[in-house]
Amino acid sequence: MNIIEFSLLVWLSSLLAGFVGSLTGLGGGIIITPVLTLALGVDIRYAIGASLVSVIATSSGAAAAYVREGFSNIRIGMFLEIATTLGALGGALLAVRISTNAISVIFGLALIYSAYASSRARGERRGDGRLDPLATRLKLNGAYPTPDGPVGYRPKAVPAGFGMMAGAGVLSGLLGIGSGAVKVIAMDQAMGLPFKVSTTTSNFMIGVTAAASAGVYLSRGYIEPGLAAPVMLGVVAGSLVGARVLARAKTKWLRLVFGVVIAVMAVEMIYHGVTGRL
Amino acid sequence: MAGETKRWTDQAVEEWIGNLLRAGVTLSAAVVLFGACVYLVRHGHEMPHYRVFVGAPRDLRNVSGVWKNVLAFKGRGIIQLGLLLLIATPVARVAFSVVAFAIERDRLYVVLTLIVLTILTYSLVGGRL
Numbered sequence: 001m002n003i004i005e006f007s008l009l010v011w012l013s014s015l016l017a018g019f020v021g022s023l024t025g026l027g028g029g030i031i032i033t034p035v036l037t038l039a040l041g042v043d044i045r046y047a048i049g050a051s052l053v054s055v056i057a058t059s060s061g062a063a064a065a066y067v068r069e070g071f072s073n074i075r076i077g078m079f080l081e082i083a084t085t086l087g088a089l090g091g092a093l094l095a096v097r098i099s100t101n102a103i104s105v106i107f108g109l110a111l112i113y114s115a116y117a118s119s120r121a122r123g124e125r126r127g128d129g130r131l132d133p134l135a136t137r138l139k140l141n142g143a144y145p146t147p148d149g150p151v152g153y154r155p156k157a158v159p160a161g162f163g164m165m166a167g168a169g170v171l172s173g174l175l176g177i178g179s180g181a182v183k184v185i186a187m188d189q190a191m192g193l194p195f196k197v198s199t200t201t202s203n204f205m206i207g208v209t210a211a212a213s214a215g216v217y218l219s220r221g222y223i224e225p226g227l228a229a230p231v232m233l234g235v236v237a238g239s240l241v242g243a244r245v246l247a248r249a250k251t252k253w254l255r256l257v258f259g260v261v262i263a264v265m266a267v268e269m270i271y272h273g274v275t276g277r278l
Numbered sequence: 279m280a281g282e283t284k285r286w287t288d289q290a291v292e293e294w295i296g297n298l299l300r301a302g303v304t305l306s307a308a309v310v311l312f313g314a315c316v317y318l319v320r321h322g323h324e325m326p327h328y329r330v331f332v333g334a335p336r337d338l339r340n341v342s343g344v345w346k347n348v349l350a351f352k353g354r355g356i357i358q359l360g361l362l363l364l365i366a367t368p369v370a371r372v373a374f375s376v377v378a379f380a381i382e383r384d385r386l387y388v389v390l391t392l393i394v395l396t397i398l399t400y401s402l403v404g405g406r407l
Contacts, residue, residue, distance in 0.1 A: 001325075001326070002322060002323050002324065002325060002326075003318065003321055003322050003323070003324050003325070003326050004318055004322035004323065006326040007314070007318060007322075007326075040328075041328075041329050042328045042329065043328060043329060043330060043331040045331045045333075046328050046331060053361055053364060053365075056364050056365060056367070056368060057303055057306070057307070057364055059368075060299040060300075060302060060303045060364075060367050060368060060371075061299070061300070061303045063295075063296075063299055064296045064297070064299040064300040064303070070289070070292070072292075074291070074292065074295075074375070075387060078372075078375060078387065078390055078391050078394060079390055081372075081394045082390060082393050082394055082397070085394055085397040085398060085401075086397055088401075089397060089400070089401050092401070138386070139384075139386070139387075207299075207367070207368035207371075208368040208369075208371070208372060208394065208398070210368070211365050211367075211368040211369055211398055211401075211402075212397060212398055212401045213401065214365045214401070214402075215365070215398075215400075215401035215402035215403065216401055218339055218340070218365075219339050219340065220333065220339070221332075221333025221334040221335075221336075221338075221339055222333070222334075223334060223358070223361060224328065224333075224334045225313070225317070225334065225338060225353075225354040225355075225357035225358045225361065226317060226321075226326070226328075226354060226357070227328055228310075228357070228361060229310050229311075229313065229314040229317070229357045229360075230314065232307070232310060232361070232364070233307060233310060233311060233314070236303070236307060
């Protein structure tokens with residue numbers, strides 16, 4: 001197989017990964033890396049480099065649409081980005097030091113956790129409406145639009161949310177993923193933010209988080225242009241199509257089918273990591 | 279009234295950020311696509327070498343090296359330029375937010391945003407410890 005054929009195959013796989021990623025809410029980055037490594041035999045370091053680049057593209061593309069709607073909270077996002085960028089920088093520096101087998105195992109576990117977290121029922125855990133002194137000092141209280149007019153929210157447990165965000169950043173830098181699932185949980189479960197505000201603010205933050213590890217990846221040669229180009233172009237196109245379909249179709253069945261596929265990929269990643277075959 | 283003014287400013291800022299992000303992604307995708315075409319035309323019939331990690335060539339790992347490759351009209355250099363533009367997009371967003379918070383006279387958030395910008399800059403110069 002020459003480079004033209006291989007690039008076409010990578011582009012088609014990335015298209016599918018971007019599509020599934022946007023439909024399931026997992027994001028294309030966490031799906032394309034197992035596909036590249038398990039199915040196409042790409043070294044995991046090239047795969048996470050290409051994946052990280054595609055994460056920046058999909059996040060920035062989607063955020064452009066979200067910020068207009070007024071759901072995402074710029075101050076919450078910016079404050080928490082201190083945690084995610086520091087974490088991502090640490091994660092990327094860790095990634096270039098530990099073995100690829102360890103990365104593969106951690107990747108599989110993160111994949112299972114993300115799939116579980118995104119399929120769970122979204123019981124909204126609202127705060128008790130009291131003003132949190134730290135959140136107030138940081139001007140994190142806000143409001144989001146609903147059909148009945150703006151509804152206010154008051155975040156709580158800011159240090160816990162900040163800590164979880166640092167963890168999300170480490171995962172992002174270590175595995176070249178957006179780690180949107182952990183970000184959403186930090187805001188929606190720990191800080192008691194409305195679900196829609198959590199998901200859109202998380203998306204807003206993913207690009208900045210990923211940019212923090214991109215510099216380290218680039219200088220260590222993880223970003224191979226010949227591979228990153230078809231991955232980035234494919235994932236972006238796929239997630240655009242996925243977002244269109246998501247608005248129309250009933251996705252319950254699709255999500256179930258893809259859930260099984262993702263679980264199989266996760267187990268394979270862990271197996272390959274443990275047996276040292278990657 | 280003060281609240282109204284602030285809200286409007288926030289909305290205007292969000293509108294700007296949205297446009298900035300979209301322009302960055304569109305531009306970088308176009309550059310990457312162009313670079314990929316050049317690369318495939320010239321090297322498409324060679325064999326891929328991604329199974330074993332050797333890392334991208336040294337001169338494609340930093341801005342000045344990438345720029346030299348672009349001037350020499352190398353396909354992979356042009357792709358890498360597109361990817362650098364993509365990485366710069368969220369960084370530009372953060373830099374823009376510093377200005378926006380300064381206009382709003384929100385000193386706390388000017389400082390917090392500058393911290394994020396510092397971390398990003400540190401990473402972009404290679405994150406050497």
